[in-house]
Amino acid sequence: ADFKFAGPLDAYTLDPHAVSNTLIFAVLANVYEPLVRRNAEQKLEPALATDWKQVDGTTWEFTLRQGVRFSNGNPFTADDVVFSLTRGQTGGIKANLNSIASVEKVDDYKIRFKTRAVNPILPNQITNWFIMDKEWAEANGAVQPGTANNTTETFANRNAMGTGPYAIKERDPGVKTVFATNPGWWDKKTGNIDNATFFVIPNPSTRVSALISGEVDMIDGVPPQDAERIDKTDGLRVQAGPDLRTIYIQPDVARDSLVFGSEKTRNPFKDLKVRQAMELAIDTGAIQKRIMRNYSVPVGLPIGHEVNGFDEALGAPVKPDLDKAKALMKEAGYENGFSVTLDCTNDRFMNDEATCLAVAASLARINIKVEPRAQTTSRWATQVNPPEYNTSLAMLGYSPATYDAHIFLTSIAASRDPKSGLGAFNIGGYSNPEVDRLIDAIGKETDQAKRTDLIKQAFKLIKTDVGFIPLHQLNILWGVKDNITVVQPADLAYPLRYFTVK
Amino acid sequence: MSSAPDFLILNHVSKIYRRSQGFLERLKKADASGTKAVSDVSLTVRHGETMGLVGESGCGKSTLARLVSGLMEPTAGEIAFRRDAAGRTPRLQMIFQDPYSSLNGRWTIEDIVAEPIRVHRLRQGRAAIRARVDELLTQVGLSPADAEKYPQEFSGGQRQRICIARALAGEPEFLILDEPTSALDVSVQAQILNLLRDLQKNLSLTSLFITHNLSVVRIMADRIGVMYLGELVEEAPSEELFRRPHHPYTRLLIDAAPDMDIGDRSLHPIAGELPNPAFPPRGCRFHTRCPFAGDVCRTTAPPQKTTEAGGMFRCHLDLDLSNASANMPASKAKTA
Amino acid sequence: MTSVVNTPSVPAARRGRLARLLRAMRKAPGPTFCAFVILVLLVYAFVTPLASQNPFEFAGMSVMDSFLPPMWMADGMPNFPLGTDDQGRNLLTAMAYGMRTSIIVGVLSVLIGLVVGGGLGLVAGFVGGKVDAFIMRVADVQLAYPALLLAMIIDGAARAALGAERSVTTAIAIVVLSIGIAFWVQYARTIRSSVMIERDQDYVSAARITGRSNLSIVVLHILPNVMAPVLVIATINLGIAIITEATLSFLGIGIPVTSPSLGTLIRNGNNFLQSGEWWISVWPCLVLVAFVVSVNILGDHLRDVYNPRLRGRS
Amino acid sequence: MNYTASRIMQTIVVLLVISFIAFLLVANIGDPLAALLSADATVNERLELIARLGLDQPLATRFLHFLGNLLQGDFGMSYRTQDPVAHLIAERLPATIELAFVSLLITVFVGVPAGIYCGVNPNSLFGRFIMLISTAGITLPNFVVGLLLIAVFSVQLGLLPSFGRGAVTDLGFWTTGLLSVSGWRAIILPAATLSTFQVAFIIRMLRTQLMEVGQSEHIRFARARGLSEARIWYVYAIRNTLLPVITMLGLQLGNIIAFSVVTENVFAWPGLGSLFLQSIQSADIPVIAIYLIFVGLVFMVINLVVELLYPLIDARVLRRHS
Amino acid sequence: MKGPLVTTPLLDVRDLTVAINRDGRPLTALDKVSFSVYPGEVLGIVGESGAGKSITGAAIIDLLVPPLKRTGGTITLAGERLDQLPPKAMRRIRGGKIGFVFQDPMTSLNPVISIGRQLCDTIEAHLKIGGDKARKKALEWIERVGLPNPDAQFRRYPHQLSGGMRQRIVIALALCADPALVIADEPTTALDVSVQAHILQLLRDLHCESKVSMMLITHDLGVIAKMADRVAVLYAGRVAEISPVADLFAAPKHPYTRGLIRATPMPAADGGVRLDQIPGAMPGLGAIPPGCAFNPRCFRAEGDCRAAIPPLTTRESAAFSCFHPLEREIA
């Protein structure tokens, strides 16, 4: 069957190794395949690898699937895996492959990875590392992934050659991408989509209109306020599911004063009581109800329910308590509050700007005068991201693509360490030696149960420190025609192979 | 009259309006030609005298006036005023043809008339200035009550009176009048001309009076210059010029204006059209239209000749044109 | 030169200003009505903020009040007569604040255009020659980059220059600057051509002969005579500036939602058009259209009245 | 001829200035590294890239380099999509040109008759009504118009598509949507949105011009000769308004370009405007710079062509410059 | 001279009244103007600026611009009542029966349409001929008004011609449909003395050839003296006097006429003599005094002049509206 769908943004490139970007992976997962993939229930399952095991602490062995062919007919072998690893490690996704030190081809259908350290979750980490046809890349001069200072375009930028269920039939960057079914795919589709066209419609109103007028079968990024309208329209429904992404606020506790705020001699966020007061003052329930129209789930932790390591008890949202918050502020000596700028994006997450304003309004009640500064992501990132960390209070969102909390801990909760790259995205500079120690231990622990327990311990500490003030876990909102069944993974992907048109 | 000292001397004055040149033209150093609006005019105005200037439209009268007034610099030649003991040149003022554009519509009459007084500091203090303005307005036949009004509230004739008042306010020793009445009705024109003549008499002004109306210049001027295509072709005392013109153009010009003699209803158009001043004919500039033109006229520029009456003309021929309309040869040139 | 209209030699006694105004109003009921609308909206925009609490103060804001419909609809509340927006702000007062911002942006940007363009136009027209050619060539280039493009560029450059330190004031400054700069050409061209006409008028020659300097001629004589058409353009541009600002905020480079202009309110409200909360964008849209249409009609009328071709000779 | 040459010369100088300004933007609009490097880049990676991009050179050297590349037809690579900028622009150009073209058609076939009607009957009820509508047309922000049109024609009536270009035909050097029914259906709404301003503008222009010409002496003289009203208005008067109207339309090109940014965003129209907006949003400086130069170039060329065509419309112009 | 009394007039204007509605107040711009033009005659119309000369001309062919409106009187052209004609029929008269020459040759030609086209359009509109025939006729007319090289002129645009040439074209345009009457509104005022003589000569030649009647509007008494057979003097929207031209100059009846003649500087006058001026100025619209409009400026004005408007009185070949007309001796 034919299927047309639309989303707000396009994948920048079709090169699977050039940029580490959720959207690119979401699109390419239909064309390229990793060794290990997630099924409809988000559980790991064999893809190009049929089997894998941790031979020792730093060695993983993968057995590759035989008889798989790329859509151009070339057979898939260990060479392609080795090639794709080298390629990936020179491209923009190298951070994702960081833990792999080397690869060894045992035979055509068996390879061994050496990791830099003990790594119990390597299979989780490589679900977005796609295997590209080596011959194809060499024949078309696409051995190197595209980088920005190239003087010519890489062939792989607009063309794709994977083993996946679909092949790219037509590509008009920023406009549309047409997928055609790959008849030689080794696996069976559970859905019945033969041809799928993905359109880019940046304007949300237009996107909703396109769905209602029947021009597309499905849209991604339904504004929450329009969900009701879509639901009420005959033949349409809103498909909402949890997004891995969790939105939280992080105050800057690294500096001794506020870069953007009234306090120039001291940093109120260093005071635990202030952070606690903020957490108690923000009415996440109201935000959920009014701004997100119930398409969000307030959480007590900066990771979502689906993430390995999420603790139901810790994860329960904090009950707002204004009196207590005010009391805490008074105790901390900030009865009259202070002012600070809250850095937010306005085009990144669902209703991020409105959430930002609502947070500001909440904090105003404990006399913290928040000046929300909402910017486009590119600008916001230049300012807030490393190495500048140029913010006093930022609204952030994180989505652990591995479905495992460890990545959150290493890149966000660990103390910043430019050398090891730990805590690179710890925008507020949160630092707790005990947490750091636990993170190290988690990395080495190979026993899954013990490991999960360690993660929970770390989060408990983080929670007590109020290093992060979680707001909510987002929902993914799709508007879909009633005659279509879809599978909606939490990592924003569009797994067309599961989609069915009745 | 002729004993009066020289007041203004124009010495071989020329003015060329250059065409604005394109970038490439300037690169090519293309010829620097342009419209020679005034060419090689020499003229002397004596103290207390009114010099008249006539000629067809486009012959360079206004250009000459602007040169004399200092609004423009001549391309060649020099313009010299008599200087007083302190070496100061005489103050001059000018009255223009169009009474509508010569008054600033946003200023009151008082401000307009007071402007020269203020600029030259001829009176000090508000009251003194106002008194002088009232005096001037009365002098030109308006009422002091008009001082508060704006130019838009006046008719053309009244405006021209205001212009005269403004000119007088500067206490000029030299007055340039560039067709001051040609925008006005006959009845108003008569009023203004009378007013000007009174002023000339009473204030002993020296002036340059430009017009294309020969009858007017005859009434107003002591001496008259006739211009054709930028050149001064003849210059003589007023009555002398009308009685016995020496240049054929002067004769033809006098005849061309219809008079009120209903006995003779013949018309005397000058043959041909005025050539483009940017490309004047060779030789005598008038030869294309001159009924007397001979070969020499087509090749050589005519010499300047003087008459016994103290006049000057430029013509190869020495014709008696005192009553020429009868013996004018039929026009040879066709309308171009 | 035919003077079509002959001036009575004894001008009619000057009527009082009020009487003249009344007469003008009777002759043109449409523009009069527009002037009235403008007046009402101005009062609304500048008086409301004095008499009410700022709806953009977070202290008084409650998300729980959000999306309330106008009071005559079910669920409406009498203290929010026109309803509330997504943050629970009272639209009636919010629009007054927004309108105030919009008008300030409009007026300031028109002023910038007027000063820059007027100055350059005066110089170009009066000095002429190479200076004129240069200014006019620059004007040609400028026209290729209207306010929308300029704003994006200036916005980007300003961020690079100012870093993250960027308040509402800088945002307004950027918008004002871009729109103002985009406007200057119009003023420059208009003023230049009028100056070139006035420059050759005899009253200027008269002043020069009298001994006035170039500067005083320009200031005292020429400037007052070339302002009328420019002021008319300015009125019309006021409307265009306000709309341009609205469009800028649609592209996300306008004035931030924390102290929104009318345009920002419309842009924001647009998100809720399809979900049924029409009032969030419809009210500001109506106010904007009412204001700008009125300003335009009034401006057009003034242009007809001050048509330079009809001026002066009456 | 000479006039033409000097105009072209001036245009070239102006383009150099534009390219310099565009280049300054490249240098100053922001830190190109932010867009290039992944977030966790080390200091060494950073320095290496600075050297590779030549950002350590003085500004003048960099400008000459930029200019050199430009003259050799090398417009650089997009940071965002890692495509050559020239390729990106060439790919998006047809969509924008077709959009502008169709909106011009609408302007001519709607605006011109309406403007003439208003100019000929300035005080008629219908004429006033048109003027009111056109004032509102200028007043409503472009994006509001676009969304309204979508709401009515796509959602409510389901007549026309709300986004995209429909089926396009690739002619090799050009992709056109004007050869298919769906292409035409798709272009109607965006073109209408883009033309609202122009239509309103031309109505007002024509009206003022015609009213002015209508009062001129030569029209009165034409009447005095007994020519028919139709001939007087549609031949004698209109001819006199052509020159200023066309000039003003040419100068409006800048606005059309700007409004196309908004319109293309609303209708997901795959043209230059969308490209520019996306580039601005992701600080894709090479694309921005080339886009700005390109826009300036197109503007200059079109206005130059308009000016060179003047003598065909009005023979007086020749004399003014010769 | 043709005796005006023996033939019936070609154009007869009776009590023509034109008003302006200014702020709801009707102002009279033309007040009961009556005159006639006989076949083959040149009627001169003189008066100062604002006297209503142009309005008279425009009213006859129904070309008044909006605030002006014809409110009364009859206009008869060869027995046909022009004031009652529907617009369509009026269009046939304009250009076809009555040619009109405008004052300013610089502005009365359409700048963007070639001379030939403008001529052909006019010819085709009236003479029911088209294409080559019209073209031939147009070329003929270009030649007739004295322009050399008609083929070249045919293709030229007005800006390529000098003022005198343009006025010739304007005249050709007025005459090319062979009208019975030509109204020339100040045909030479915008021109130079030398060109003026050319144009007057041309008008006279054409008049002699075609015997067309002519209404020559001017404020130049010199032109009147050379061209007109009879003269109507207008003052403040009223007829002051209508006389044969010889009588007018030799023995004006109305004091205004005399004032006008004496105020005109003429070569015949002695240079030393003071010009006679009429005191005051012509009243503007709406400021016309009661009684005779000229009474405040008139040296003969008496009580009756201030009380009533003098009627147009016919005496011998002249007509005047004055209670105290001048006698021959005084003039």
Ligand SMILES: Nc1ncnc2c1ncn2[C@@H]1O[C@H](COP(=O)(O)OP(=O)(O)OP(=O)(O)O)[C@@H](O)[C@H]1O
């Ligand atoms: N600013 C100028 N630039 C170029 N040419 C000019 C300029 N002013 C005048 N001319 C030309 O110079 C010549 C003389 O012009 P000028 O105004 O002096 O004539 P004039 O005798 O005063 O005519 P008129 O009687 O019409 O006022 C004319 O051919 C005119 O076209």
Ligand SMILES: Nc1ncnc2c1ncn2[C@@H]1O[C@H](COP(=O)(O)OP(=O)(O)OP(=O)(O)O)[C@@H](O)[C@H]1O
């Ligand atoms: N369109 C108009 N609107 C208002 N008043 C007008 C209009 N046209 C003419 N008038 C008035 O009508 C009167 C007569 O005007 P008209 O044009 O007939 O004068 P004229 O004798 O032709 O003068 P001129 O010699 O200046 O051409 C004048 O007082 C004039 O002000």
Ligand SMILES: [Mg+2]
């Ligand atoms: Mg002159």
Ligand SMILES: [Mg+2]
């Ligand atoms: Mg007239």
